[in-house]
Amino acid sequence: MKRFLNLVITRQSVRRYKPDPVDPEQLKRCLEAARLSPSASNSQPWTFIVVNEPTLREKVARETFSTILSFNKFVLQAPALVVFVIEKPKLITRIGANIKNKEYPLIDIGIAAEHFCLQAAEEGLGTCMLGWFNEKPIKSMLNIPAKKTIGLIITLGHPAEGYRLRKKSRKDFDEVVRFNSY
């Protein structure tokens, strides 16, 4: 009963990649895992844009790091990026969200993105979720309608030679788990 837990431990943010392209069948299974994700009222409020055309990919990659702070430069190495666009959920979900003041599509996008990354981990591929990017230029480069929102971007590729599995640094179990009272 620990197969999934082991996969969770294997999945990590990968920040160095080989230039080798990703096998289309492997990419397809990652996208399939995301497509089959659950979502509030089964709204599936997402579109996944794979960016693997080299010139375009580099242009998009350059909008995911700050030239001043210069973090995330590794994004340039990834042979593919996947842009998770948030779509409007169903009317019933929107009404519920309004009444209860919940942003369900963000929860849904998180689930779909993690499905993608977990399948990639099973394939021996590396991913990193990016929440920091310049949304406007990327939307323009990819012809995403101005009123839509990008939830996050995922890098995908083969981890660089010698890339090691790190030990996860997490809060202790007793710090995050409670029983019957906060």
Place this chain on the structure above:
Amino acid sequence: MKRFLNLVITRQSVRRYKPDPVDPEQLKRCLEAARLSPSASNSQPWTFIVVNEPTLREKVARETFSTILSFNKFVLQAPALVVFVIEKPKLITRIGANIKNKEYPLIDIGIAAEHFCLQAAEEGLGTCMLGWFNEKPIKSMLNIPAKKTIGLIITLGHPAEGYRLRKKSRKDFDEVVRFNSY
């Protein structure tokens, strides 16, 4: 390379439960899968409250369905509920979120909740994520500070006898996946 995909297909919302309690070791592994989830800047913005004390559980369950619309009444059958409380992320994440106008903790909570549900599916247990609930009374019942937010609640239990795996209804691959342009 389809083990994870098969788990994704096995996981479904379960809306009928046996009254049998959940084995503590199984519950622990589900919580562990959630605890080990990735989050923006590794903020881990969550507290998981297991509600399995029968009287309290029933009181909480009654706040997750509308007595007028009477959906979600099945929640009363689940031997355990897990309440996902959103905690404040790290300062660096909050600054980034402000600049980029992104609500990362909701994405993070979605990921952690799905880790919980996937591990439960591996254990042969059933779950259902609930996004619709009366937040204020539940916070009061569980001593959750007023300024905190509940992201979602998950039901957990053994699926009722004869509960079948349903075929997933999802948008077609070509409808949700694009290459290099929206």
